[in-house]
Amino acid sequence: MIIGVPKEIKNHEYRIGLTPAGVKELIVNGHDVIVENNGGAAIGFDNEQYINAGAKIIDSAAEIFATADMIIKVKEPQPNECKMLRPGQILFTYLHLAPDPQQTELLVASGATCIAYETVTQAGGGLPLLAPMSEVAGRMSIQAGAHALEKAQGGLGALLGGVPGVAPAKVLIVGGGVVGTQAARMAVGMGADVTILDRSLPRLRQLDTEFNGRLKTVYSTADAMDQLVVDADLVIGAVLIPGAAAPKLVTAQHIKMMKKGAVVVDVAIDQGGCFETSKATTHQDPTYVVDGVVHYCVANMPGGVARTSTLALTNATMPFTVTIANKGAKQAMLDDAHLMAGLNVLGGQITYKPVADVLGYEYVAPEQALAAL
Ligand SMILES: NC(=O)C1=CN([C@@H]2O[C@H](COP(=O)(O)OP(=O)(O)OC[C@H]3O[C@@H](n4cnc5c(N)ncnc54)[C@H](O)[C@@H]3O)[C@@H](O)[C@H]2O)C=CC1
Ligand SMILES: CC(=O)C(=O)O
Ligand SMILES: [Mg+2]
Known part of the structure; x- marks a missing residue:
């Protein structure tokens, strides 16, 4: 051939x-x-x-x-x-x-x-040819989010890990699969206050064991989203229904209610995005602002590394x-x-x-x- x-x-x-x-x-x-x-x-x-x-x-x-x-x-x-x-x-x-x-x-x-x-697909579940790029994008999402939280990038000027005497930033990760897990590893490593949402209880159990108390796991419902999104400094969108358009879990109303300078990183943008206000961006011009909230929606994040x-x-x-x-x-x-x-x-x-x-x-x-x- x-x-x-x-x-x-x-x-x-x-x-x-x-x-x-x-x-x-x-x-x-x-x-x-x-x-x-x-x-x-x-x-x-x-x-x-x-x-x-x-x-x-x-x-x-x-x-x-x-x-x-x-x-x-x-x-x-x-x-x-x-x-x-x-x-x-x-x-x-x-x-x-x-x-x-x-x-x-x-x-x-x-x-x-x-x-x-x-x-x-692969035996035992999972997507073997998506996973390596999800590992990369998950890890990058925290880098990208931390950068966008800087004042000069339009962010609110918060350091993810805080410093002694100052509380760390709140990171909310929506979807605890490959992207979500790798994002959590980076965010926890940087000392952030991390919460991860998923609608799979077995997945939440695994995450709870793996992170041994270093993050909070929450079952994903519309009500949980209402409560957590508005309080977050950085939200990572990491849900997937394989092959399908991503569900819009974060609404335009949520974005309106978030603090000015908060950051959302929609990794799921390649499947259409899981925030209602997301539109695909490029590495050349990765962010835009809606209602004061900085959006990073690069559809080929791994291309950056x-x-x-x-x-x-x-x-x-x-x-x-x-x-x-x-x-x-x-x-x-x-x-x-x-x-x-x-x-x-x-x-x-x-x-x-x-x-x-x-x-x-x-x-x-x-x-x-x-x-x-
Ligand atoms: N922008 C980019 O450059 C890249 C984007 N991606 C995308 O990132 C997304 C996530 O990929 P993976 O982590 O590999 O998928 P995954 O299948 O490993 O994880 C997705 C998780 O979302 C959860 N989920 C589904 N519906 C949910 C809901 N309503 N609430 C909360 N959780 C929900 C599932 O239970 C699962 O744990 C995909 O759209 C993928 O294509 C991946 C790599 C690069
Ligand atoms: C998975 C994907 O869309 C990427 O690596 O660009
Ligand atoms: Mg893509």
């Missing part, structure tokens, strides 16, 4: 879908790899390392899309990338389709086989990439229901139910769509 790796084109996105080590793995398995010129150069993976690993360097993204059987990316394809996909071609990347009707329409029109990292993130992401994606290359997409998915859970679009049909439901498409089961491939 020919595997193509275009350079990422989203604002300040320096991650890349394959490292030189990943290229070598595919070459050893008998495949050809083409990488866009300087695709990884910004994070220390230069052309020479890719060539030494066995890849061929190609000057244009258009040639990569025209030549490759499988495209490996990081971020969701931008409109001009979607238009270069063709029927039967495999796209393996993050998609986040539920909040993105335009991308969905373009992928449906492409006829390509589109497997989303974020909905691939692109070298760490590329290594973490490709550690997780690589075994799947090799399997798809070795068996072809159809057989690889028929052999592995967890990989098949990643199939969102195939041959113009939507094969992921939460996406079909929220965007008004007919849902076709992946097994049924694959039969026609």
Whole structure:
């Protein structure tokens, strides 16, 4: 199979879908790899390392899309990338389709086989190809929030950990999954006063044990939200209903009632955001203010630490990439229901139910769509 790796084109996105080590793995398995010129150069993976690993360097993204059987990316394809996909071609990347009707329409029109990292599952639960970036974004969310709380950034001028004689800032984390847990680790480490909300009692039990009294766990209800949000200095949005649009748990009314200079970081923005006032921002211009509350809603947070993130992401994606290359997409998915859970679009049909439901498409089961491939 020919595997193509275009350079990422989203604002300040320096991650890349394959490292030189990943290229070598595919070459050893008998495949050809083409990488866009300087695709990884910004994070220390230069052309020479890719060539030494066995890849061929190609000057244009258009040639990569025209030549490759499988495209490996990081971020969701931008409109001009979607238009270069063709029927039967495999796209393996993050998609986040539920909040993105335009991308969905373009992928449906492409006829390509589109497997989303974020909905691939694993035995025992969890999302193995989302988890590494959630670990990164969770840890970053506290860094970003602490920075935004500084006066010069529009914040109220509070130090997360306080100092002796001055109480620490109050951090409220909505959602105690991977993002929420990593955010809690950082916030607790900085000495903040941390509360974490989830609607899963088993999850709250695990967090209570893991943090051994260093944070408060609260069952997530609308009433708990009413009481806690208005009192918080920093709120982290970290909920997920896999593949679906995020529920709006923090309302515009809550934001109005928060103190001026408080900060909200909506990590769930890639699924549409869990604050009613959220809209996606970029690393170039990450924050905006609504009713005096600073909003940080960067949809590709891990892109800010692109070298760490590329290594973490490709550690997780690589075994799947090799399997798809070795068996072809159809057989690889028929052999592995967890990989098949990643199939969102195939041959113009939507094969992921939460996406079909929220965007008004007919849902076709992946097994049924694959039969026609
Ligand atoms: N902005 C960015 O750059 C990035 C965003 N993300 C996003 O962060 C979000 C969270 O991801 P993960 O932590 O990996 O998901 P996860 O599945 O590990 O955790 C989500 C948690 O939300 C909880 N939850 C669901 N509904 C809830 C409710 N009504 N109230 C309270 N808790 C609720 C679930 O019980 C679960 O514990 C996702 O939307 C993910 O795509 C992840 C990485 C990077
Ligand atoms: C998960 C995701 O959206 C990201 O890493 O950018
Ligand atoms: Mg994202």
